[in-house]
Amino acid sequence: MLRLSSAAVVSLATLTVGAVQAQSPTPRPIPQITRQDGHASLLVDGQPFLMLGAQINNSSSWPSALPHVWPALEQMHVNTVEAPVYWEQLEPQPGHFDFSGVDLLVHGAREHGLRLVLLWFGTWKNGQAHYVPEWIKTDTKRFPREVTNRGNLLDVLSPNSTANRDADAHAFAALMRHLREIDQADRTVLMIQVENESGSIGSVRDFSPAANREFAGPVPPALIQKLGKPAGTWATVFGADADERFAAFSTASYIDTVARAGKAEYPLPMYCNVWITYPVHALEHRDHPSPGQEYPSGGPQQGNIDLWKAAAPSIDVLAPDFYSGDFKLLEQVVREYRRPDNPLFIPETGRGPGFGRDLFYALGQGAIGFSAFGVDFTGWSMGDESEGGSAAEKTVLPSSLAEDVPLLRPLAPQIAALNLQGGLQTAVEQPGLTRTRLHFGDIDAVVSFGFPQRDGESAPGTKTEQDGRALVGQIPTPPGSQPGGADFLVTGLNASIRFELAPNLSDKPATQLEILSAEEGEFSAVASTGPPLSAAWRTARVWNGDQTDRGLNFPAHNRSVIRIHLHRLPLTTPSR
Numbered sequence: 001m002l003r004l005s006s007a008a009v010v011s012l013a014t015l016t017v018g019a020v021q022a023q024s025p026t027p028r029p030i031p032q033i034t035r036q037d038g039h040a041s042l043l044v045d046g047q048p049f050l051m052l053g054a055q056i057n058n059s060s061s062w063p064s065a066l067p068h069v070w071p072a073l074e075q076m077h078v079n080t081v082e083a084p085v086y087w088e089q090l091e092p093q094p095g096h097f098d099f100s101g102v103d104l105l106v107h108g109a110r111e112h113g114l115r116l117v118l119l120w121f122g123t124w125k126n127g128q129a130h131y132v133p134e135w136i137k138t139d140t141k142r143f144p145r146e147v148t149n150r151g152n153l154l155d156v157l158s159p160n161s162t163a164n165r166d167a168d169a170h171a172f173a174a175l176m177r178h179l180r181e182i183d184q185a186d187r188t189v190l191m192i193q194v195e196n197e198s199g200s201i202g203s204v205r206d207f208s209p210a211a212n213r214e215f216a217g218p219v220p221p222a223l224i225q226k227l228g229k230p231a232g233t234w235a236t237v238f239g240a241d242a243d244e245r246f247a248a249f250s251t252a253s254y255i256d257t258v259a260r261a262g263k264a265e266y267p268l269p270m271y272c273n274v275w276i277t278y279p280v281h282a283l284e285h286r287d288h289p290s291p292g293q294e295y296p297s298g299g300p301q302q303g304n305i306d307l308w309k310a311a312a313p314s315i316d317v318l319a320p321d322f323y324s325g326d327f328k329l330l331e332q333v334v335r336e337y338r339r340p341d342n343p344l345f346i347p348e349t350g351r352g353p354g355f356g357r358d359l360f361y362a363l364g365q366g367a368i369g370f371s372a373f374g375v376d377f378t379g380w381s382m383g384d385e386s387e388g389g390s391a392a393e394k395t396v397l398p399s400s401l402a403e404d405v406p407l408l409r410p411l412a413p414q415i416a417a418l419n420l421q422g423g424l425q426t427a428v429e430q431p432g433l434t435r436t437r438l439h440f441g442d443i444d445a446v447v448s449f450g451f452p453q454r455d456g457e458s459a460p461g462t463k464t465e466q467d468g469r470a471l472v473g474q475i476p477t478p479p480g481s482q483p484g485g486a487d488f489l490v491t492g493l494n495a496s497i498r499f500e501l502a503p504n505l506s507d508k509p510a511t512q513l514e515i516l517s518a519e520e521g522e523f524s525a526v527a528s529t530g531p532p533l534s535a536a537w538r539t540a541r542v543w544n545g546d547q548t549d550r551g552l553n554f555p556a557h558n559r560s561v562i563r564i565h566l567h568r569l570p571l572t573t574p575s576r
């Protein structure tokens, strides 16, 4: 068998990247975020695109690990892979760049029919600076560290140093320039995560003399104006939160400069992921989590969103990572991050049960993307073998989303298009909530969770995880349909869905709803470059009888999508 060295593989990858580029003379439009009537979408090749993603483990972007990455992504049927680029590997010596790792990712993603989101592990990674090159780590004079209020140096670069910032911006700009060169024809790379869970662990802010001087000065007028605050020093304007807000402004401005330098080379959409503030149930002797202890101080956490939006306009999305099983917390986080100026994107989630429900919920809230963390077959499992993915089980998908993503993947373009029009809703089960309604004008989709559902009895709910979920999108009726009819796309897991006229809209509705047909099938992928809702629908079979008389049933492990045509008929015989 012919064996290629990794260097040969890399140069092959580079060649292929170049060759593909040469075949496509007309560049596709660059990915961009668009907004319409309060709804947002990521446009890819000019069409709404839903990133149904998976993020690989931190040390999996290496040539030796990638062969264990692609099969997991294929098995999970994701359309997008999130993969890190390491500053220490990209710029091993000042100004000497090695793009072989990036080329391998781009080439591998193309080969596996995937889009790519690159994660810039630069100055920050989980609130520390572990991915900066050795020549930066060892030169603390030129590249100052953050200093605690006791004078100790942290393994965090100071966000108040222009030398740190400019070194990062220089490397990041080189990365973006390279991406433009190798990818502007194909647009395999969709978005860039600038840094990773920024902010600092170990101190609320930098207490170096230079940072202290800045802290003692006035809050910059531009920030004061954007936040609508009275002028003053950090302490007078922000009171007890002054240290944390100062850290947030320092970090956001630093990252904005880095992102701006990158966008000047190749203006892809850019986002920052967030190590959010979690409640403190588990903390003793504390009534609230502390910045720099329980979460990195200065990152785009819930309390810093307005400030970050003001100080980092080059960052298109602040994107919360979500690692909790607490659904109420997810609802709260979504309320905070889904804003007219901030599309909802959840770039990392845990891998245990419940995250499928969270995916459906996020889609109903208009998410432009959702991604499980740690999806590959490298055997890394965070020590929790119950999550799957143990070293011994290197081919078991380590994610509860392994059911949801394959179900939704064929619908991804339509979900994105519906969300941009505001035509999609989802329902998710919660403890004590086994039946709910989604309103589409005067038509309700009644969603009942769990099986068996017996006539005359209330829905039982799902026995184990209470994670039933359903998705309903209203789509255009076919040409020639009778007026008043309605078409919906429907799917779910552990849920049944039936349609009726909304009971409280009229005491005596003159009409009733009836199913004309319920077709199990999928949209043709052939037309994937055109508007998603105009793609041809291929019917595999028509559901009727037991499959429709008491609602459309989507049990666990279901992989069906139904297009249902409803029409209205009079309640009583029209008088002749």
Ligand code: DGJ
Pocket: 058, 126, 196, 197, 273, 321, 348, 373
């Ligand atoms: C969040 C980080 O962003 C990831 O890189 C990874 O470290 C995960 N935490 C691990 O749970």
